[in-house]
Each structure stands twice: as C-alpha cells, then as structure tokens.
Amino acid sequence: MTTLTYRQALHDTLRAEMLRDDNVLLMGEEIGVFEGSYKITAGLLAEFGPRRVKDTPICEEGFVGAAIGAAMLGLRPVVEIMTINFSLLAIDQIVNHAAKVHAMFGGQATVPLVIRTPGGGGQQLAATHSQNIEVYYAHMPGLKVVAPATPADAKGLLAAAIRDDDPVLVLENLALYNTKGDVSDDPYTLDIGRAAVMKQGRDITVISYSRGAVIALQVARRLEEEGISVEVIDLRSLRPLDRPAICASVRKTSRAIVLEDDWLSYGVGAEVAATIQEGAFDYLDAPVRRVAAAEVPLPYSKPLESAALPDAADLTKVIKETLDATRYPA
Amino acid sequence: MSDQVRTAGQTTTPDGHSDLSGEPPEPLVGYYRQMALIRAFELRAAEMYTKAKIGGYCHLNLGEEATVVGLMAALCPTDYLFATYREHGYALARGVPAERVMAELFGKATGTSGGWGGSMHLFDADLRLLGGYGIVGGQIPLATGAALAISYRAEPGERAEAVMCLIGDGATNIGAFHESLNLAAIWHLPIVYVIVNNGLGMGTPVSASSAEPELYRRGCAYRMPGTRVDGNDVLAVRDAAAGALDRARSERRPSILEAVCYRLRGHSVVDPARYRTKEETDRLRSLDPLPQFRSQLITAGILDGEEASRIDTDAEQAVSAAVAFAEDSPFPGQDQLFARTYATPVPNTSTSLPGEPLDCGPDQSDRTG
Ligand SMILES: Cc1ncc(C[n+]2csc(CCOP(=O)(O)OP(=O)(O)O)c2C)c(N)n1
Ligand SMILES: [Mg+2]
Numbered sequence: 133m134t135t136l137t138y139r140q141a142l143h144d145t146l147r148a149e150m151l152r153d154d155n156v157l158l159m160g161e162e163i164g165v166f167e168g169s170y171k172i173t174a175g176l177l178a179e180f181g182p183r184r185v186k187d188t189p190i191c192e193e194g195f196v197g198a199a200i201g202a203a204m205l206g207l208r209p210v211v212e213i214m215t216i217n218f219s220l221l222a223i224d225q226i227v228n229h230a231a232k233v234h235a236m237f238g239g240q241a242t243v244p245l246v247i248r249t250p251g252g253g254g255q256q257l258a259a260t261h262s263q264n265i266e267v268y269y270a271h272m273p274g275l276k277v278v279a280p281a282t283p284a285d286a287k288g289l290l291a292a293a294i295r296d297d298d299p300v301l302v303l304e305n306l307a308l309y310n311t312k313g314d315v316s317d318d319p320y321t322l323d324i325g326r327a328a329v330m331k332q333g334r335d336i337t338v339i340s341y342s343r344g345a346v347i348a349l350q351v352a353r354r355l356e357e358e359g360i361s362v363e364v365i366d367l368r369s370l371r372p373l374d375r376p377a378i379c380a381s382v383r384k385t386s387r388a389i390v391l392e393d394d395w396l397s398y399g400v401g402a403e404v405a406a407t408i409q410e411g412a413f414d415y416l417d418a419p420v421r422r423v424a425a426a427e428v429p430l431p432y433s434k435p436l437e438s439a440a441l442p443d444a445a446d447l448t449k450v451i452k453e454t455l456d457a458t459r460y461p462a
Numbered sequence: 463m464s465d466q467v468r469t470a471g472q473t474t475t476p477d478g479h480s481d482l483s484g485e486p487p488e489p490l491v492g493y494y495r496q497m498a499l500i501r502a503f504e505l506r507a508a509e510m511y512t513k514a515k516i517g518g519y520c521h522l523n524l525g526e527e528a529t530v531v532g533l534m535a536a537l538c539p540t541d542y543l544f545a546t547y548r549e550h551g552y553a554l555a556r557g558v559p560a561e562r563v564m565a566e567l568f569g570k571a572t573g574t575s576g577g578w579g580g581s582m583h584l585f586d587a588d589l590r591l592l593g594g595y596g597i598v599g600g601q602i603p604l605a606t607g608a609a610l611a612i613s614y615r616a617e618p619g620e621r622a623e624a625v626m627c628l629i630g631d632g633a634t635n636i637g638a639f640h641e642s643l644n645l646a647a648i649w650h651l652p653i654v655y656v657i658v659n660n661g662l663g664m665g666t667p668v669s670a671s672s673a674e675p676e677l678y679r680r681g682c683a684y685r686m687p688g689t690r691v692d693g694n695d696v697l698a699v700r701d702a703a704a705g706a707l708d709r710a711r712s713e714r715r716p717s718i719l720e721a722v723c724y725r726l727r728g729h730s731v732v733d734p735a736r737y738r739t740k741e742e743t744d745r746l747r748s749l750d751p752l753p754q755f756r757s758q759l760i761t762a763g764i765l766d767g768e769e770a771s772r773i774d775t776d777a778e779q780a781v782s783a784a785v786a787f788a789e790d791s792p793f794p795g796q797d798q799l800f801a802r803t804y805a806t807p808v809p810n811t812s813t814s815l816p817g818e819p820l821d822c823g824p825d826q827s828d829r830t831g
Contacts, residue, residue, distance in 0.1 A: 157614065183614065189648070194641025197603020198610055204592060205542075205611035225638075228597045229604060235802040237585035237593055238576030242805040273803050273812075297805035325808040372810035376823025383825065411822025 133316055139309040141283035142172045142248070145290045146210065148319060150180055153208065156294060159186045159199050160212030169214050170250065170309055192221035196247065200230045200299070203245040208294060213249040216303070217263050230299035231274030242297045248290070250304040252343055252393065253441050259429035262437075264394040269301050270370035276324050277370040279303040281345035283313040285368060288322030296324060303370075305343045305393075327374035329381065333363030335460060336387040336451055339378055339404050341367040344391040344442070351447050362451065370400060378404060379411035386417040387454050391447050396424035417458045421450050479754070480697035482762045490764055493535060493696050494755055495773050497527040500551040501752055502777040503560055506785060507550060507567060507581075511731045515788075516567045519596070520581045523551035525726030528751035529658060531555050532699025533721070536707055537626055542590045542612075544605035544627045546658075547582035549594035552628070558586050560784035570791035577794045578802060598663075599633040602655070606642040609651035613714060618652065624710040625653040626703070632663020634680050635671055643716070647684040652710035654703065655681075655718045658693070660725040665737040678720035686716055693723030694751040724749055 136144070150156050162169055164177035164187040177185040188195040192213060199209035213219045219226065226247065233241050253262035270277045276298055280286040286304070293300035330345060331352050338348040345366035352362035365381050367374065382388045388408050390401035401422035408420050426440040482490060504522040511520050523530055526548075534555035537543060545552050553563050558574055566573025567581050574584045574591075582596035592608065595601040605627035612623045633639060634657060646653050657677045661668060668675045678688035687709075691702040699721055706717045724746045728735035735743075759765040765773075800813040814820060 186649075189641075189644060191641035191644065193638045194603050194606070194645050197600075197638060198607030198642070198645055201544075201604035201607025201609075202611040202614070203607070204604065205608050207611045207614060209607075224597060224600065225603055229595075229600055233593070234805050236575065236579050236583050238574070238578045239802050239805070240575070240585050240587040241592065244805075276804070276808065296808070323809055325810040369810075372808060372812065374810050375820055376810070379822040379825075407820060407822060410820050411825075 133314045135312055136283045136315045137309065138283045138286050138311050138313070139170065139172055141286040141315050142290060142304065143174065145287045146173065147176060147179070149291060149294045150176070150184060155206060155208045156210060157184045157186060157207060158210050158212065159188055159195055161188055161190055161214055163187060163212050168212065170306070172248070173212065192218050193225055196222035197225040197229065199245055200225060200233070200243055203243045204233060204241045208244045208246075210246040210248060210294060213247060215261060215306070216249045216251040216265055217261055219247070219249055220265070223268070226269065226275070226299070227272055231272050234298065235274060243299045244297045245299040246290070246293045246302060247299070248302045248304060250306050250309070252306040253425070253430050254437065255306050256432055256434060256437060258432040262430040264425065266301070266303050266370060267394055267399055270400070272371070274299070275371060276300040277303060278324055278368060279342040279370055280368065281308070281342055281366050283311070284315045285322060285328070285366075287315055288320050289324065289368065291319065292321035292324050295321060300324065303342055307343050308346065311346065322368070325369045325372035325374060327368055327377040328366045329377070330364040330366045331362065333385065334361040335385060336360070336389065336454060337363045337365060337381040337385045338389050338391055338447065338451070339365045339367065340391040341370065341400065342393065344393055347444050347447065348391050351444050351451070355448070355451065360451070360455065367400075373403065373407070375407045375411060378407055382408050382412040383415045386415050387458065388416070388420045389423060389447070389450055389454060390420065391423045391442060393425060393442065395427050396422055397427060399424055418454045421454055423447050423450050479758055480695050482697075482758060482764065485697065487764045489535070490759060491773075493531045494759055494765070494770070495777070496531045496534075496555045497696070497752055497755060498773050498777040499560065499780060500527045500530060500554055502774070502781045503550060503554060503563070503784070506781045507564070508731050510567070510785065516581065517569065518580050518582070519547070520567070520731040521548040521729065522727060522731065523548060525724045525746065525750060526658065526660060526693065527551060528696040528755065529693035529699055529721040529723045532696040533626065533656060533703050535696070535700040536703035539590070540621075540623045541707065542592050542605070542608050542623065542625045544592050544601040544608070544625065545584070545594045546601065546628050546630055546633070547594050547596045548630070549584055549628075550581065553584045553586070553591055556586070556589050556591050558584070558589060558591065560780050561787035564781075564784035564788040565791050568788040568791070569793060570788055571794040572787070572791040599629065599636040599638050602627055602629060602633070602642045603638050605653060606646050606651060609646065609653035609716070610649060612652055613650065618712055618714045620708075620712055622652065622711040624707050626707070627653060627655050629655055629657050630663060631657060631659040631661065631668050631677055632666065632671055634677055640683075643681055643684045643686055646716035647686055650714040651716050652714050653716045654706040654710055655716065656703070657718060657720040659720050659722050662725060662729070664729045664733075678718050681718045686718055688718035688720065690720045690722060693721035694749060694754065696751070696755060723751075726750065
C-alpha cells in the first residue's frame with residue numbers, strides 16, 4: 133500500500149497498462165512534449181517514444197475519431213481531452229460513432245477506446261471551462277462512463293476501462309488531481325457498473341460521484357461527531373448505473389440526498405431520485421433532495437462562482453433539513 | 463497547376479474512353495459483370511422500397527457504377543474500405559453476396575449487419591468493408607485512425623495494407639474532413655481519400671457548396687497530392703486509385719482522388735430530383751457509363767451482343783435470388799435486442815423494455831408501506 137495522489141495513480145496506471153500491452157497508446161493535445169495540461173502523462177513520451185505517446189494537433193473531432201478508427205482495428209487508444217468542455221467538439225464522433233459501431237454493424241466491430249477527461253468547476257475558469265456535462269455521455273447506450281473519486285478507484289477504474297472492449301469515458305476532476313489516498317501496489321481492476329459504499333450509516337444516504345463523493349464523505353465524518361449517521365454511496369459508474377446499490381442503501385436509511393456537480397435539471401440526481409422512488413418508494417420517510425449546481429453559466433468572479441457550486445455547507449444544510457422534516461430522531 | 467495536383471492522364475480513344483487494347487479481356491468482362499449487377503440491384507432496391515420491403519433512407523449508386531467498380535478493382539483484399547451511406551454497389555463489388563446486402567436492406571438477421579444497420583450501414587469484417595456511415599463524413603476520422611493503426615503495426619512496402627475512404631462532394635465541406643487530411647499528412651498515413659463527386663449534395667451543386675470546386679485541390683492546404691479522374695471511365699478510375707494506393711503502401715503518403723461521376727436519379731429513392739431540368743437529366747442519361755462500357759467492349763470484340771445480354775440476364779437473376787433470400791430470411795429475434803450494446807458485459811446494464819420495471823435489486827427488507 134502506498135499513499136498516492138489521484139494524479140499519480142492515473143499516471144502509474146497508464147504506464148503499467150502501456151507496459152502490459154503494446155496495443156495501448158496515448159493520444160491527445162500536449163500530452164507528450166508538454167507532458168499533459170495536468171501532467172498526468174509526465175515522462176511517458178520520454179519512456180515510450182512518439183509511437184506510443186502521440187501529440188495531436190488541436191482537432192478534437194479529428195483525433196477522437198481517429199482513435200475510434202484505430203480501436204476498430206484492435207488498438208486500445210487512451211485519448212486525453214484536455215477538459216470535458218472540449219469534448220463537445222468531438223461529440224459526433226463519441227456519440228454517433230464510438231457508441232454505435234458495435235451495435236449498428238451487428239457486433240462485428242468493437243471500439244476498445246478510453247477517453248480520459250477532467251470536469252469540474254471552482255477553478256475560476258468561467259462559463260466555458262467549468263462544466264460538468266458527463267450526463268451527455270451517461271445518457272448514451274453504447275458508452276460506459278466511470279467517475280473515480282479516490283486515487284484507489286482512479287487506478288482500478290482506469291485499468292478496467294483500458295481492458296474493456298467498449299468505449300469508456302473516464303471522468304476525472306480538476307479539484308481531485310492533488311488529493312491523496314492509499315493505493316494497493318498490486319495490479320487490480322474494479323467493476324465498471326458497480327457503486328461503492330464509502331461509509332456505512334443508518335440515518336440518511338448521500339449519493340454522489342467524483343468530487344462530490346469526496347465532499348459527501350467529509351460531511352458524513354463531521355456529522356458522525358454530531359451523532360448523525362450518514363451512509364455515503366459513491367456511484368463510481370454513471371453508465372451503467374448501480375441501481376440495486378442505491379436502493380439497497382435507501383431501503384436501510386429511508387432518506388436520500390444526491391450531491392452532484394452538474395446542473396440540477398435532467399442531471400444525475402434526477403435519474404437517481406427516479407430510481408429511488410421506483411425501487412424504494414415504500415421505505416422513504418422524506419422526499420429525495422438534490423444538491424446540484426445553480427442553473428447558470430458559471431461566473432468567473434469568486435463569490436459568484438462559489439455561490440453557484442454545491443459545497444459541504446449546502447449538503448450539510450439539506451441533510452439537516454431532511455432529518456428535521458422527518459422529526460429525526462423519531 | 464502545381465505538380466501537387468493534376469488530372470489523371472490516361473491513354474484514351476478518340477471518343478474519350480480508356481483504350482482497351484492491351485488489357486486482358488477477362489477482368490474487363492468482370493468489370494462489366496459487376497456494373498451490371500449493381501445496376502440491376504439498385505433498380506430492384508428502388509422497387510422493393512416502393513413496396514415497403516425496405517425502410518428508412520435508401521441511396522443508390524445508379525450512374526456511379528464505373529467509379530464503384532474501378533475503385534474496388536484497385537483495392538486489395540488486405541486493404542480497408544470505409545464507405546458512405548451510398549454503398550450498396552461498393553459492398554457488391556467488394557464481394558459481399560447480393561443476398562446479404564438485400565437481406566440487410568430488408569432488416570433481416572442474415573444481412574451484412576444482422577439487420578442492425580440497414581442500407582446506410584453495411585459492414586463485412588472479413589472483406590474489410592468497415593462500414594457505411596449515415597452521418598455525412600463521419601467515416602473520415604475513423605478511416606484516418608484505421609490508417610494510423612496500420613502504420614502503428616507494420617512497415618511500409620509494396621504489399622502493405624492501406625485504407626480507402628469514400629467521401630461525397632458535399633462532405634468535403636465538413637470540419638472533420640479538413641482535420642483528418644491534416645492528421646493524415648502530418649502522421650504520414652497510408653490512406654486514399656476518394657471524393658466521389660457526383661455534382662450534388664442532395665440538391666446543392668458543388669459550385670454552391672465549395673469555395674474550391676475543383677475538389678481534388680482541396681488537399682492543397684495540407685500539401686496532399688490530388689488527382690481528378692473521369693468517374694465514368696472504369697479503367698481510368700482503377701489506375702488512378704491503384705497509383706494512389708501504391709503511394710499509400712510504399713511511401714506512407716496520403717492522397718486525394720476525385721472521381722467525377724453522375725447520379726442518374728434523386729438523392730435517395732424518394733427524391734424526384736425536381737431541381738434538375740429535363741435537359742440536364744437527358745444529358746446525364748447520355749453519359750450513362752453502363753451502356754457506354756458495354757458498347758466499348760462489343761466494339762473491341764471482347765464481348766458480343768449475346769454474351770453481354772447474358773451477363774445482364776445473369777445479373778437480373780442474381781438479384782431475384784437475393785430478393786427471394788431476403789424475403790425468406792428471418793428478422794432478428796427480440797432476444798437479440800440487448801445483445802449488441804456492449805462487447806464486454808458489465809454489471810447493471812439495463813435490459814428493460816419500454817414499460818418494464820427498473821431492476822432495483824432484490825427487496826430483502828420486510829418493511830412495507
Ligand atoms: C452530419 C449530417 N448532416 C446532414 C445530413 C443529411 N444528408 C445526408 S446525405 C447529404 C448530402 C451529402 O452529399 P454528398 O457528400 O455529395 O454525397 P452524395 O449523397 O452525393 O453521395 C446530406 C446533407 C447527414 N446525414 N449528416
Ligand atoms: Mg454528392
């Protein structure tokens with residue numbers, strides 16, 4: 133077991149997978165000579181050379197599409213899109229091609245492609261550079277979308293994504309790159325499509341993913357000191373969504389809140405809340421609440437940006453409101 | 463004109479066709495056979511569409527047969543082909559049995575894509591036909607990536623693999639076309655971008671859509687050599703394509719080949735092509751490559767009229783057999799609905815039909831209401 137940053141865990145996993153399989157190659161803007169906008173690929177060009185680490189021009193549609201085509205011939209490209217905002221330039225290739233090729237051609241082709249890309253606001257990058265648009269992809273049959281919250285999950289989910297024969301979007305987060313955690317030194321993969329119980333609890337379930345899961349865990353630990361027992365579910369996978377895990381937790385706690393960095397309407401929380409009302413309706417003691425981003429293009433100015441993004445205080449407030457509304461402790 | 467771009471030089475007869483003397487006769491007859499098959503297939507596809515046996519969109523290669531057959535004659539079995547949605551002819555000339563193409567159009571399990579793709583999405587992994595694509599130009603980045611995979615794995619050489627990517631004239635205006643050309647040029651990829659210039663994108667003429675209407679010059683910004691060839695001349699197309707493929711194989715240099723041809727009918731089966739005048743339609747009919755090539759073969763003594771008619775009849779019969787096969791084939795079973803979404807099974811993928819309850823896991827608690 134070693135304590136690693138989320139960044140280091142991603143880096144080490146890329147390196148290990150490249151050593152394991154010559155078909156794994158990296159593609160993206162500034163990943164080689166510049167060593168990556170967020171330095172995930174630092175040192176890999178020097179170690180593996182330009183055949184395995186391919187700097188691309190600025191052409192998201194072109195290089196993501198090329199990675200899909202290369203994957204159709206059996207390579208396993210891992211594409212870095214600098215931030216998820218720029219994936220919009222490639223969305224036709226991701227949605228109309230990566231997600232469709234296997235089914236539409238009757239199962240004759242596979243697309244073992246990984247798209248790594250960070251989302252996340254809170255960095256004062258203003259409206260176009262701060263979005264959480266993972267639901268665009270999570271909506272899409274044919275894609276898989278994972279969103280690791282911890283360094284250990286970053287390793288296990290990225291390795292699983294690279295070995296998977298389907299296109300997988302690995303959602304990273306700018307605010308997580310420097311976070312630390314214990315990571316097993318042995319190689320391992322995690323199941324795509326399974327949530328994790330980050331913390332057991334009795335009174336209320338908070339469901340989240342990526343940066344939100346880390347905040348939920350912090351809030352849960354703090355509330356434990358106040359005698360409130362919060363269960364934290366980290367979805368880890370947005371498609372497929374682990375509905376049984378969500379419902380099993382809510383059947384136990386009878387209360388649920390979703391914490392999500394995306395915008396509220398049509399967001400991850402909407403899907404989770406709908407799942408809960410179908411799978412755990414009889415158990416609910418309170419309406420499912422969503423703590424999500426305010427529905428505005430994110431402002432640059434710090435006070436406004438902070439006001440628009442969900443944080444620990446917002447979550448704490450909603451947990452208490454939900455408990456109060458149900459006269460907790462009953 | 464720079465030496466980067468040129469129109470294909472071909473030894474031609476006084477009436478402007480490639481000289482057949484010196485060509486072995488067997489392949490020439492084979493080309494005619496393929497052209498006749500495509501013609502018969504497309505006419506029957508149109509008929510089956512009006513009988514509602516075929517759904518969706520249905521785009522035909524009528525009038526483009528010489529281009530189709532010339533291109534496929536240049537392609538080796540080890541090469542990869544990425545096509546557009548106007549691809550029945552390419553599939554046939556590449557060697558996909560007419561039965562399987564028609565079955566796909568009918569949405570049957572025996573079709574090239576098991577009934578999942580339809581007319582626009584024919585695929586045959588064994589024949590390295592890596593799909594038709596219904597999103598205009600969607601295949602261009604994919605084909606470029608396939609060429610990347612080839613260069614990732616193997617050295618250039620006379621027998622190296624290469625990629626041919628078909629592109630409509632209208633599709634040369636999309637961003638991905640230009641991004642892909644740039645990538646292929648900087649990465650030295652073994653690919654030939656074939657612009658099938660049939661003069662129209664739906665109803666829009668090239669002159670109205672492209673600031674550089676000489677489409678073989680559109681690679682100039684990427685220093686990519688381009689050639690224009692008469693798409694009604696099967697041999698000229700074949701030879702120009704072979705040259706471009708050789709350059710891809712041996713030198714890892716991408717190039718553009720523009721084949722100028724004509725669409726005899728509307729954009730798709732349902733388009734009456736009212737935007738074309740009668741004079742224009744008559745002119746295109748007079749350029750129809752099929753009767754031209756037929757009479758060329760007869761004039762050259764390679765076929766006599768009777769043999770040519772027999773080929774036409776054979777084509778008709780093959781298409782009738784294809785229709786019968788498609789009719790008799792089963793539709794894919796409903797049990798297959800969720801079998802194709804993913805290649806690697808993972809937990810919790812949804813298999814709920816509309817109106818079915820979500821899978822929310824076993825309810826083991828005894829609490830109710
Ligand atoms: C991205 C996209 N935009 C629009 C369309 C609708 N559409 C289908 S074919 C076509 C014209 C394409 O013309 P061209 O590239 O010249 O090919 P042709 O049909 O002549 O073979 C259009 C606009 C589409 N399928 N995809
Ligand atoms: Mg056209």
